[in-house]
Amino acid sequence: MTRLFDRVALIGIGLIGSSLAHAMRKQKLAGEITGYARSEATRTKALELGLVDRIYPTAVEAVKNADLVILCSPVGTYGALAQEIGPVLKPGAILTDVGSVKGAVVKDVLPWIPAGVNFIPGHPIAGTEQSGPESGFAELFINRWCILTPLPEADAGAVDRLAAFWRACGSNVEIMTPEHHDLVLAITSHLPHLIAYNIVSTAADLEEVTSSEVIKYSAGGFRDFTRIAASDPTMWRDVFLNNKDAVLEMLGRFSEDLSALQRAIRWGDGDMLFDVFTRSRQVRRSIIAAGQDTASPDFGRGAPKSQ
Template structure:
């Protein structure tokens, strides 16, 4: 069995994902020392107060010194500058990874700057909530969720095995794939869902004939579901769309083409087409539940209680 314990883990950024890694690593004892860097004094203070890191540095350069595992947990738009900053001080033999939601652009942003003797393996834990910041993380975030690693070139097999074992030890299932394929898969399973969720919330906010108060009151009709992922971190998502342009535009083209078909069916009152399309989807949800990626409880298990005082029904 691979020894999964690291000496010093450096988390660059300590938001939802970084702080969840810190907690999971602490819980499973996967590193002797956990340090982080965070740009804002507030994040550093919160991370220290929560006791999830041993030291919180202002710069990535300070954090990575002596680290044998470095994970970038900031928005992907920051990666190239961080790669340049840390390259000169990375320890020989260190593994450098990340948690970004796009992978081709990340490989291009980080890869060329990595010195010989450092093992760069891009990664993406497909897990999260709509919350942000160091206080939002929790150790169980990665349990039963997939972590996709996208090793490229002649990556060291031991380093890949150790990084895989590290994610497994935090509860993840680990897959490897080509960065380009990752970006295509995540475009449909994550990026387009976020884009259309952000979009419909914007559309609703702009209406003249329907008041915002009405949108809020009657949101239980379905709209509220979309506001959850549309409450995700705007900087992170801006960077995702800027760095996965081609795959997102390809999938968006298909989505709008299909939507035009539905629009036409509504205009021409073609009930058979509507029924056929609406009947396809239950099977997919069933498979997602069977695969352990979703709760089987109705309404996501939202609480419906007789003594409910609001907010949980």
């Protein structure tokens, strides 16, 4: 791969920031990588792991002379960060982010960005339930989609350069509006996380069934939900606070549909249940066909198969 940027600044070095660092190193995409992390422990770890060439306790220092600045901290921090770094961003630089919401990011960040800096919001649809600088790996973005939501006035050349960067990290790139992104992600990511967090919480509060029973018998399905419910609480708090309308809309539909299933159970309407349960299989098949999940039973986890 060729170098795409002379200096890249990572603002926040968690799962996504550290994975980007690994991917850039592996593909030699950046001349040098600078970083900012709020905590000293993360700064020390990031240097130790060789994720960055230099790391700073302020974002202002980290972005100096950077050609590409990537916000990789929880979305709730973007507004204050943009206000801080706006004045020192290099003319012609690209400022992007990896946040799971896009409308609120545009609203929070755009006012602080000087003319001549290319602000192009982005969101790689990739992750694991782990967090922190040690959780990253170079292959996280391979065959995953990265959505860019450039504003109408965005410079086409800058968008192309950012898209090339994500492709070099292994991603497929799609362009859409921030509003559409927020609707799509509300159903494919935000609502699933909310429901997973909720059922884990419901289970923890039961009196008739003990926590140790929930844990022992979790292989019946519950354990699947605990994986995404183990995701970073700060990141996810910020997602829900910043994509309120779309999440409430999807949640309303989900609850309506759940009431219909509840009613079918109460009245013994087996045909209705069977119909709903049948069409789900096709969705799973399509996701596997699209390369977005493994075809191995049980995600390929568990005891090895004998044949």
